[in-house]
Amino acid sequence: MEKDLKNYEAWFLTGSQHLYGEDTLKKVSSNSQEIVNELKNSLHIPVTIVYKPVLTTPDSITKILQEANNSKNCVGIITWMHTFSPAKMWINGLKVLNKPIVHLHTQYNRDIPWSSIDMDYMNLNQSAHGGREYGYILSRMRRNRKVVVGHWKNEEIHKKLATWMRAAVAWYDWQAMKIARIGDNMREVAVTEGDKVEAELKFGYSVNGYGVGDIVEAINLVSGNRIKDQVELLASEYKLSPSLEEGGNKRNNLIEAARIELGMRDFLEAGNFKAFTTTFEDLHGLKQLPGHAVQRLMAEGYGFGAEGDWKTAALVRAMKVMSTGLEGGTSFMEDYTYHMDPAGMKVLGAHMLEVCPSIAEGKSSMEVHELGIGDKDDPIRLVFDVAMGQGINVSIMDMGDRFRMLINPCQVVQADEPLPNLPVARVVWMPEPDLSTAAEAWIHAGGAHHTGFSMAVTSEMMEDFAEIADIEALFIDKDTIIREFKKEIRWNDLYYHLAGGLKK
Numbered sequence: 001m002e003k004d005l006k007n008y009e010a011w012f013l014t015g016s017q018h019l020y021g022e023d024t025l026k027k028v029s030s031n032s033q034e035i036v037n038e039l040k041n042s043l044h045i046p047v048t049i050v051y052k053p054v055l056t057t058p059d060s061i062t063k064i065l066q067e068a069n070n071s072k073n074c075v076g077i078i079t080w081m082h083t084f085s086p087a088k089m090w091i092n093g094l095k096v097l098n099k100p101i102v103h104l105h106t107q108y109n110r111d112i113p114w115s116s117i118d119m120d121y122m123n124l125n126q127s128a129h130g131g132r133e134y135g136y137i138l139s140r141m142r143r144n145r146k147v148v149v150g151h152w153k154n155e156e157i158h159k160k161l162a163t164w165m166r167a168a169v170a171w172y173d174w175q176a177m178k179i180a181r182i183g184d185n186m187r188e189v190a191v192t193e194g195d196k197v198e199a200e201l202k203f204g205y206s207v208n209g210y211g212v213g214d215i216v217e218a219i220n221l222v223s224g225n226r227i228k229d230q231v232e233l234l235a236s237e238y239k240l241s242p243s244l245e246e247g248g249n250k251r252n253n254l255i256e257a258a259r260i261e262l263g264m265r266d267f268l269e270a271g272n273f274k275a276f277t278t279t280f281e282d283l284h285g286l287k288q289l290p291g292h293a294v295q296r297l298m299a300e301g302y303g304f305g306a307e308g309d310w311k312t313a314a315l316v317r318a319m320k321v322m323s324t325g326l327e328g329g330t331s332f333m334e335d336y337t338y339h340m341d342p343a344g345m346k347v348l349g350a351h352m353l354e355v356c357p358s359i360a361e362g363k364s365s366m367e368v369h370e371l372g373i374g375d376k377d378d379p380i381r382l383v384f385d386v387a388m389g390q391g392i393n394v395s396i397m398d399m400g401d402r403f404r405m406l407i408n409p410c411q412v413v414q415a416d417e418p419l420p421n422l423p424v425a426r427v428v429w430m431p432e433p434d435l436s437t438a439a440e441a442w443i444h445a446g447g448a449h450h451t452g453f454s455m456a457v458t459s460e461m462m463e464d465f466a467e468i469a470d471i472e473a474l475f476i477d478k479d480t481i482i483r484e485f486k487k488e489i490r491w492n493d494l495y496y497h498l499a500g501g502l503k504k
Contacts, residue, residue, distance in 0.1 A: 001301025004325050005046040008169050009073045010102075012036045013064060014054045015085030015134060020123055027124055028082045029054050031108040035080070035152045044158040046325060047075065047165045054082075058089040065093035076100035076168035076468075078161065081130035082108065083123070087137035094141055100168045100468045101145035102161060103138070105131040110151045144467045160460075167464035170318040174469075175204035177317070179275040179303070179310050180268065182210050183282030186307035191448040194311055194398035202403065203469060205275075207310045216285035218270075219263025230258040234292075238366035238382065250368045250378065253288065257380035260286065261293035268302065275303030275313040280352065283376055291353030291381035292366065295425070298356035304332045305450060306354055311396045311403075315452040318465065319394065328456030329358025333393065333427070334449055338435065339416070345435035346413065346428050349393075349453065353381040355425035359455055360384035369423035385419075386427035386455075388412050393431070393451040394462055396471075402496045406447045407462045408438055408476040412455065427453070432477045441476045441485045472496060 014032040016025060036051040055061045068074045076099050107127040138145055146164045150157045185192055196207040231254060234240075243250035268276060276297075280289050298304050303317025312332060319330045332354055339346040349355075352371065357364050364382040371379055388411075395406045410429040419426060431438035459475065466473035472492055476485070 001320065002324065005166070005169050006048050007073060008047040008075045008165075008172065009050045009071070010047050010076050010078050010165055010168070011050045011052050011064075011068055011071075011074055012039070012078045012080070013052050015061075015079065015081040015090070015130065016054050016083045017056050017085055017089075020083060024083070024124055025054060025056065031082060032080070035106075035108075038153060039158065039161070042155075042158040042162075044155070044162045045165065046162055047169065048073075049078070050074075055085070055089075058092060061090055062093040062096070065097045068099050069097065074099060075165070075172040076102065078102050078104050079134065080104045080106060081127055081134045083126045084130040084133060087133045090134065090137055091141070094137070094143060100164070100171060101138070101143065102164045103131065103135060103145050103147045104152070104157075104161070105135075105147060105149045106152045106157070110153065144470055146464055146467060163458065163460045164464045166322040166324075167461050167468055169324075170321040170465055171468045173274070173321045174314065174318060177205035177275065177314070178271065178273045179205055179207045179277070179313055180210050180271060180273045181207055181277045181308055181310050182215055183212055183277075183279040184209060184308055186279050186281055189307060191397060191446075192305070192307055192309035192311070192450065196310070198398075199311070199314075199403070202471070203314070205314055212282050212284050212286060215264060215267055218267040219260055219286075222259050222262045222266070226262055227255060227259050230262055231255055234258060234366060238364050241365065241367040244366060244368055244380070253368050253378055254366075254380055256287050256377070257292055260288070260290050261296060264290060264293050265297065268297070273302075275305075275310075275317040277305045277308050277310050277313050279307045281307075286376065288377040288379040289353065289371060291379040294354040295357055295382050298331060298354070299358050304354060304356075306332065306334075306351060307450075309448075309450050311398065312448070312450040312452060315394060315396050319452045319454050319457045322461050322465070323454060323456035326456040328389070328454065329356060329360075330452060330454040330456060331356030331359050333451045333453035335393075335451070339428075340435070344416075344430070346430050347410075347435065348415075348426060348428055350422070350424045350426040353379060353424060355382075355427075357382050357384060357425070359386050359427065359453070360425070361387035364425070367423060381423070382425060383423060384425050385415070386412055388414060389455055391427075391429055391453060391455045392457055392459060392462070393429075393453050394457075395448040395451045397446055397448050399446065399472075402472055404445065404472045404474065405462065405466050406442060406445055406474050406476065407459050408432065408442065409459055409478075433480055437480055437482060438476050440482055441480055444482070444486055445474050445476075445489060
């Protein structure tokens, strides 16, 4: 995955009209370019801002929006109405636009020049009602968008735009993304299933199944020299447990794990996959359950879902793209067990093996332990704790008539005591507003036990992403009241039942 997002573009489009004369339009153009330069130089803006000429006619608007659709690098458009831009001019262009929109409702001058203001100033600086005209047509057309209000030099405005841009890049990444479902779903499990055809129609990514034999074939082609180099790399990057050191009684398990990692990477790269799933119920031909291989592939940017959970694999990939270049990390996660002491109720998050080391505190330990599931050799895994800080858990479920996203911020805390006998990566958190309310709301909403967990992604990023994807988003946070949350679910059921008709 790219280390920054500067190869992606957000196009800056300014609306006006010819009514005000060429001198005014020259000022509009100059002002717009100044705003673009300010955004380009902002430390917060992750993508490349591209200035486009001022738009004054229906034809010019339609042309530029079609060009945005066809651009390989454009992930969305920033729109600003400097003057009054009659919104009927935007209709045909907006009808064909398939890229995300952010409406920057700003004006060139921050302050009103009280002693000198005249009608020339008023004619030039009409964002206050020009933006309302533009907002009307977007609402009339039921177009989802983000609205950012404030002066363009304000750092908080840059941060809000950056948040939207990260969501827009993640959405762009989903288009035509390929997910490999290695094996099938864990037997009899409901929430990890879903409509893959509807997902491709709705989100753009495709999910296709591959037999474990396809992976085994790639693993068997890995040469001995590559395995030797990989083992040396692992020994340098992690703290090996004594049994994995050269001469240790589990050294061969490490060698096999290195072979599995290289083979899985070869398979994923050859197929141009960005996310994948596995299941411990289908390991035919593998000597051990892929543990550290999945962890390291996630750390490189791959999305992952255990037990065939392709929706979470796609979600983890999107969250990794959003968090590019930010402090913190993102991982596949599962609410595993609770600490229900009334003095401090907590969740212990983990999985059998597959938690991404991007969220690790310090250097991870590479260990081998018995795994009583799958009837295979003892697998290698990275074991670590997670530093305290702000986190977030997100899940996507197929509700039959729509996809639903659940978003729950949390506070990562230290375990009450050391965990010397827990042989997996783990994180302890306190969900907002508290475990009792959060778990009850999660269950009322039909939330999955698998999540994308991040200490880099924010609720606002996920809200922007859900808006772009046009899916339901439910927030469980400090303001959640169960009675009101249940009402929201019921109202949403009605809205989404009717929404198809509203948007036609």
